[in-house]
Amino acid sequence: MLLACCTAALAAADDDARSRLLADLQRIEEATGGRLGVSALRVKNGERVQYNAAARYPMASTFKVPLALLVLDAVDRGALSLSQKVEIDNLNLSPGSGEINKSMDPDAPLASTVGDLLEAMMRVSDNTATDHLMERAGGPGAVTQHLRKLGIAGIDVNRPAAQLVADSWGFKLPPAGQRTRKTLVGLMGRTAQAAREDAARRFLADPRDTATPDAMVSLLEKLVSGQALGRGSTELLLDHMAKCRTGSRRLKGELPRGTPVAHKTGTLTRVATNDVGVVTLPSGGGPLIVAIYLSGSPLPREQQEHAIATASLALYRHATR
Numbered sequence: 001m002l003l004a005c006c007t008a009a010l011a012a013a014d015d016d017a018r019s020r021l022l023a024d025l026q027r028i029e030e031a032t033g034g035r036l037g038v039s040a041l042r043v044k045n046g047e048r049v050q051y052n053a054a055a056r057y058p059m060a061s062t063f064k065v066p067l068a069l070l071v072l073d074a075v076d077r078g079a080l081s082l083s084q085k086v087e088i089d090n091l092n093l094s095p096g097s098g099e100i101n102k103s104m105d106p107d108a109p110l111a112s113t114v115g116d117l118l119e120a121m122m123r124v125s126d127n128t129a130t131d132h133l134m135e136r137a138g139g140p141g142a143v144t145q146h147l148r149k150l151g152i153a154g155i156d157v158n159r160p161a162a163q164l165v166a167d168s169w170g171f172k173l174p175p176a177g178q179r180t181r182k183t184l185v186g187l188m189g190r191t192a193q194a195a196r197e198d199a200a201r202r203f204l205a206d207p208r209d210t211a212t213p214d215a216m217v218s219l220l221e222k223l224v225s226g227q228a229l230g231r232g233s234t235e236l237l238l239d240h241m242a243k244c245r246t247g248s249r250r251l252k253g254e255l256p257r258g259t260p261v262a263h264k265t266g267t268l269t270r271v272a273t274n275d276v277g278v279v280t281l282p283s284g285g286g287p288l289i290v291a292i293y294l295s296g297s298p299l300p301r302e303q304q305e306h307a308i309a310t311a312s313l314a315l316y317r318h319a320t321r
Contacts (some may be wrong), residue, residue, distance in 0.1 A: 016249030018049070021318045025051040027309055032307045039213035040315045041221060044286035052219075054154075056210040057293035060164070060266030061097065061125045062276050063143075063209060066219060068122055070137045070146045070242075071114065072233040082115030086132055091096060091177050094162035095169075095184040097246070097267070098126025104181070113185050122240035122264060127161035134160050150222055156217025158208035168208075168268045170199030200270035203295050212246045216276050216291040224278055224287050241277060249302070250275035251290060253309030254283075255316055271295060273304040279312070281319055288319050 028034035029052075039053035074080040088110040093101050100120060104110050112129075114136065120129035134140065143157040159167070166173035169182075171187040173179075191199075222228040223237065239262075247265030250273075255261065263277025276291040292308050 005195065015187060017318060017321060021049060021314055022051055024314045026312050028307050028314075032299055032304060034295040034299075034304075035152045035293075035295050036307070036311070037213040037293040038293075038311055039217040039291045040317070040319075041217050041289045041320050042281070042286070043221065043224065043289065044281075049224065049318065050214060053213040056154075056207065056212055056266060057274070057295050058153070058203065058206075058266075058272040059211045059293075060268045060272045060274055061127075061130075061158075061161070062211070062216065062264055062266035062274050062291075063155075064121050064130055064161075064278065065150075065216070065264050066123065066147055066155060066157060067130065067134060067137065067143050067227055068237055069150075069219070069223065070143050071133050071201070071231050071320070072181055072213060073116060073146065074137060074236060075087060075114075076230045077231050080114055080136065080296060082113065082118070083137075085115045086114060086117060086136070087111045088112055088128060090180055093179050093184060094127035094131045094160070094165070095126040095173075095188060096161065096165040096180075097124070098122055098128055098130075100126050100128040101184075103225065106181075110123055119240055120236070121247055123243050125246050127165065127266065130161045147219070150217050150228060151317055152222075154220050155213035155219065156208065159168050163182075164209060168199060168203045170195040194268065195290075196212075200268075203268070203271050211291075211293075213291040213293055217289050220276065220278060220289045221292070224289065238278070244277075247275050247305070249305040250308040251277055251279065251292065251312045253305065254313040255309075259316075267295075267300075267301070272299060273297065275308055275312075279316060281316075285320060289313065 017062040038051040039055050040049040117129040117133050120126035129316045140157045147155050171191045241262035243265055251263050260280040266274035274293045279288040281288050297304050
């Protein structure tokens, strides 16, 4: 009888803690003026936290996680090699985030490799690197097909990074062979504010290139557990995510200093501010897999990032209570 009473008391305490956490997440969402979706899994005990976790959200650059899984699966199968040469010319660049466009010699192509492009995609979210990898991996449809083979139904990849940026920003993407850095920067700079706002509204209503937080957590669970890739590829991808140089104020922004976080951000101006990844809990607590998506918030990006950091800290405290 005493054991039954203790078990019931613990269950009630867990229910109270979960209710408080969900209420905190609701308050965070209301303060953003947008839509917040949160999914978290504590791998060690299987505990899940879900807040609007089955709804669809624009992925922005978090789609680069499933693309990386496809590329590394091809490496594991011998269809691609990390040392395989890739030449990037000045006429086929992608707009948006990254460093390749800024560092290229305008008069000479860049000699790179699949491994270097993977690193650039995951660590600095480089869109030019992403689209060259996407082409070699078989395109957006191949990414979605691979997700289905892994048993993931709640993620759809439909466009390359260049098209995502153009559609969300409101300009027509030049055809291949005409995408110089000067042309792309000019198009982004000349797009009127009203056109950008209209494009963002259309993008938010578009079902393409969306994911549910639950599906992204399930995908990351397959990565962490070794079900998605071989050991070497698993370690390589998690290492790139641990060295991600974007979004330092998101998932890891409010966590205790030194907490290991392997993550991938996603950002589209006026559309989405996201972060997904793996937090290592202290004292042998194991991985806490987290996906936080925020879309349609009118707040400045810094405040949106603070909302994600606050939600991440709430999840961390709940997992370590």
